[in-house]
Amino acid sequence: MPSSTQRLPLQTGRATLSDVAREADVSLATVDRVLNKRTGVHARSIAQVQQAVERLNYRPDPAAARLARPHPHRVSFLLPSGNNTFIEMLREQITGSSGWMEDHRVSAQTHQVDVFEPQRLARRILALRGQCDTAVVMALDHPLVQAAIDKLVAQGIAVITLVSDVPKSQRQHFVGIDNVAAGRTAGTLVGRFSGNAKGEVGVIVGSLSLRDHAERSLGFSQVMAAEYPGLRVLPPIEGKDDPKLARQLSARLLAAHPKLVGLYSVGAGNPGISATLKASGRAGKIVFVGHELTPAARADLLDGTMAAVINQDAGHEIRSALRLAISRLTREPVHADQERIRIDIYLKDNLP
Missing domain, CATH: 3.40.50.2300 (Response regulator)
Incomplete structure (x- = not known):
């Protein structure tokens, strides 16, 4: 029989949170707090959980994470107003992703604003407080806009910038081309x-x-x-x-x-x-x-x-933004190659 301090590797199947808790010799609640980077956990317990995760090769189960959510994850897209055909293509891709969103327990709303007016844009960003869990924003790189994004993030709302970045803000990810x-x-x-x-x-x-x-x-x-x-x-x-x-x-x-x-x-x-x-x-x-x-x-x-x-592929950008929006909830790893938006060059000879 193994001693009380020895841990046997998981033989079959995917490691669960309970397996991690048993391996680390801590409670399930402690594992949850460590994996979600919440405060109030002793450094020794954090180390035990991290070592157990590595030994067991623990990976979150996205399906279980979706089922565990009491409400759909709310995503708000804030896009430029006006007669911009590419923006209309983005809106169409959001609508076309409704089936995927339903499967992944995501709901989405689309809002419009004049992105060339920093004061108006900043006010509209701040108005998303209480309306969403993740904001996907096509934004102006301006101090007022940066401050508005940082205020959303400070209140627990993740922000993803789309097409145009605000790199000095606390946004979670940027989705767009180089x-x-x-x-x-x-x-x-x-x-x-x-x-x-x-x-x-x-x-x-x-x-x-x-x-x-x-x-x-x-x-x-x-x-x-x-x-x-x-x-x-x-x-x-x-x-x-x-x-x-x-x-x-x-x-x-x-x-x-x-x-x-x-x-x-x-x-x-x-x-x-x-x-x-x-x-x-x-x-x-x-x-x-x-x-x-x-x-x-x-x-x-x-x-x-x-x-x-x-x-730049509008469909790829919207799908990427949605995947990134729920990744922090499911703790699924972000694959850089999958989320990289390619630069496509079209001539009259290679039109799709």
Whole structure:
């Protein structure tokens, strides 16, 4: 017979919380407190539980965790208002995930706000208190917004940033592409499609206060300056992701810069830019690269108005945000490769 201090390894099946408690020689309540990182547990007990978890190779049972929850996990998505086709694609993916959410005991609500107004956005973030367990926010990188996110987290609400990050906040995760790399990719595309042409390149952003737009602009400028010195990048113009405003701004840009050879649309508003290029007779003559494979962008690729589109998968982003939202409850490990959002490049020749 083994001595009272010896522990036999689990022979078959998946280790349970009871197995961990028995192995660590502590109560089930203590195991729960340690695994959920709650205070009030003696350091010796914490070490015993951690060692037992390692010896038994304990992994939480997600199904059991879901069944143990008395209420569905509430997720609030806070997305930009306005006529942004990519945001509409995100909303459609949230609706399309209803079956998965039902299976995983998750409920979701979608809210809209003008993300270009930091005061309004911060107030809307704070208004989510008491409405959700996890907030998924497409946010402006601004001190007021950071403070609002930190207040939510301090009150026990997890925050996941989507598409555009607020990295200095206490948010749990960021779901989106590497935006500096996306901007560098755009620079390479504009430079190579321009061939040996010399001239000016315009940049239209939604707002440089959006971190994804600022990072894309940075990456773009880095490549253009280092690898295409014959192409001069003009100062970015802010179009607030509004197609009508983007049309006006791009028309002024073309009129003021007759030597324009390239145009990089960092955010939304591509339909307005496309309309300007077609009306001016310069569609297909100016190398136009933008983001997100919307129906309008697909049409622009096919008729030659756009040279290339850099895309992020809206469905992957929503599914990833939902998985991350419940991971802290089920204590399932987060697999970085599964949650990494790829940068896709589409030409007219490889449209899905």
